[in-house]
Amino acid sequence: xxxxxxxxxxxxxxxxxxxxxxxxxxxxxxxxxxxxxxxxxxxxxxxxxxxxxxxxxxxxxxxxxxxxxxxxxxxxxxxxxxxxxxxxxxxxxxxxxxxxxxxxxxxxxxxxxxxxxxxxxxxxxxxxxxxxxxxxxxxxxxxxxxxxxxxxxxxxxxxxxxxxxxxxxxxxxxxxxxxxxxxxxxxxxxx
Amino acid sequence: xxxxxxxxxxxxxxxxxxxxxxxxxxxxxxxxxxxxxxxxxxxxxxxxxxxxxxxxxxxxxxxxxxxxxxxxxxxxxxxxxxxxxxxxxxxxxxxxxxxxxxxxxxxxxxxxxxxxxxxxxxxxxxxxxxxxxxxxxxxxxxxxxxxxxxxxxxxxxxxxxxxxxxxxxxxxxxxxxxxxxxxxxxxxxxxxxxxxxxxxxxxxxxxxxxxxxxxxxxxxxxxxxxxxxxxxxxxxxxxxxxxxxxxxxxxxxxxxxxxxxxxxxxxxxxxxxxxxxxxxxxxxx
Numbered sequence: 001x002x003x004x005x006x007x008x009x010x011x012x013x014x015x016x017x018x019x020x021x022x023x024x025x026x027x028x029x030x031x032x033x034x035x036x037x038x039x040x041x042x043x044x045x046x047x048x049x050x051x052x053x054x055x056x057x058x059x060x061x062x063x064x065x066x067x068x069x070x071x072x073x074x075x076x077x078x079x080x081x082x083x084x085x086x087x088x089x090x091x092x093x094x095x096x097x098x099x100x101x102x103x104x105x106x107x108x109x110x111x112x113x114x115x116x117x118x119x120x121x122x123x124x125x126x127x128x129x130x131x132x133x134x135x136x137x138x139x140x141x142x143x144x145x146x147x148x149x150x151x152x153x154x155x156x157x158x159x160x161x162x163x164x165x166x167x168x169x170x171x172x173x174x175x176x177x178x179x180x181x182x183x184x185x186x187x188x189x190x191x
Numbered sequence: 192x193x194x195x196x197x198x199x200x201x202x203x204x205x206x207x208x209x210x211x212x213x214x215x216x217x218x219x220x221x222x223x224x225x226x227x228x229x230x231x232x233x234x235x236x237x238x239x240x241x242x243x244x245x246x247x248x249x250x251x252x253x254x255x256x257x258x259x260x261x262x263x264x265x266x267x268x269x270x271x272x273x274x275x276x277x278x279x280x281x282x283x284x285x286x287x288x289x290x291x292x293x294x295x296x297x298x299x300x301x302x303x304x305x306x307x308x309x310x311x312x313x314x315x316x317x318x319x320x321x322x323x324x325x326x327x328x329x330x331x332x333x334x335x336x337x338x339x340x341x342x343x344x345x346x347x348x349x350x351x352x353x354x355x356x357x358x359x360x361x362x363x364x365x366x367x368x369x370x371x372x373x374x375x376x377x378x379x380x381x382x383x384x385x386x387x388x389x390x391x392x393x394x395x396x397x398x399x400x401x402x403x404x405x406x407x408x409x410x411x412x413x414x415x416x417x418x419x420x421x422x423x424x425x426x427x428x429x430x431x432x433x434x435x436x437x438x439x440x441x442x443x444x445x446x447x448x449x450x451x452x453x454x455x456x457x458x459x460x461x462x463x464x465x466x467x468x469x470x471x472x473x474x475x476x
Contacts, residue, residue: 015250019251020249023236027235028230031235032227036226036227049235052235053239056243057239057243057246064248119218120222123218123221124226127226141203144203145203145220145223145224146224148204151193151196163193166193166197170195173199180218183218184215
């Protein structure tokens with residue numbers, strides 16, 4: 001994965017014809033992640049989409065200015081984070097107060113067993129519910145699992161020390177397990 | 192706690208050797224990957240590419256990365272300043288002025304007996320008087336000196352490409368050096384003449400006897416008639432003294448013999464010049 005991202009960034013930085021393909025490949029990898037990240041931070045779907053576009057433009061500009069990229073994935077996420085912080089400064093807090101509870105159309109606390117869903121569907125909906133209450137924790141879990149970031153790397157993106165990040169992740173694990181405990185009933189039943 | 196969290200992170204990332212203990216965590220990992228899984232978004236990508244295209248970022252030239260840009264900027268500035276300095280029309284004259292201050296072992300030609308040098312001096316005078324917007328020099332200069340070429344550098348043709356300017360820099364520099372040499376020699380000659388006129392010893396003075404009324408006009412005519420002797424008024428508006436020039440000792444003896452008796456005659460060279468004037472009370476030589 002990292003090699004792919006590094007290759008994408010290299011093609012974008014080289015300019016010319018390879019740039020278009022590099023942008024397309026990186027967009028396919030990160031557009032969904034960026035939108036989810038911005039949605040979890042409180043942006044509306046429209047704002048999240050705009051922030052996603054702005055992040056890619058910012059990324060291309062940074063490469064044109066000769067930005068040095070040593071850790072491609074961390075750098076890509078730092079670009080999105082900078083875009084979010086800039087947007088956050090320009091936006092009133094009320095506009096950011098949109099909850100992420102409508103993620104995948106799930107209402108927090110909804111009983112998944114009532115719909116007769118499978119375990120993964122239950123976990124998906126409960127994770128959505130958890131994300132609505134703790135978007136930062138949900139994003140940290142995504143970084144840990146999808147991006148395979150370590151605690152210090154997550155701490156850099158969250159602006160926390162490694163120790164504080166581990167404390168934060170411990171609390172996030174406790175919360176997400178509380179939400180997922182509902183799905184354990186389905187697990188026991190199926191076994 | 193740190194090890195526990197790090198182990199949990201390793202499980203989420205798939206780095207743990209023993210795999211994932213909790214089935215719910217296993218399902219959570221699948222959900223997390225599915226949430227951020229790449230999806231086709233053709234419309235979003237097209238919108239992004241259009242925006243990059245409109246902002247001129249889609250096919251931007253590759254940047255010179257990890258290379259100090261100030262180096263290229265400094266080199267360009269130095270080249271531009273150097274070329275601009277050489278293209279200044281009066282630059283050659285300025286350099287000549289500076290070089291005059293330095294000693295030189297080059298021989299000084301005789302301007303009056305060297306026609307080429309005289310022509311160069313005439314061209315130099317024309318350049319000094321000319322302004323940058325003045326027309327090209329007339330073609331009636333005795334010999335084509337390099338000076339008009341220097342002025343041609345300030346013409347619109349000087350706006351040629353930087354590549355051509357660089358290629359012709361050596362030739363232009365050679366021309367400029369030659370021109371500077373001529374200007375320097377001319378300037379030195381001019382200074383030498385000024386020095387001679389200002390600091391050279393005055394010619395000896397021959398004082399006519401005080402008790403005789405001498406007709407200077409008649410005396411001038413008599414002296415001028417002698418072989419090897421020229422007699423002129425000292426100045427056009429000053430007819431109370433004569434300037435005598437003679438070519439050798441015999442001529443000197445002839446004009447001395449032609450003077451009224453009792454004239455005061457100083458030590459004279461075999462060839463040279465002298466001033467002949469009446470005696471004036473209180474005057475010194």
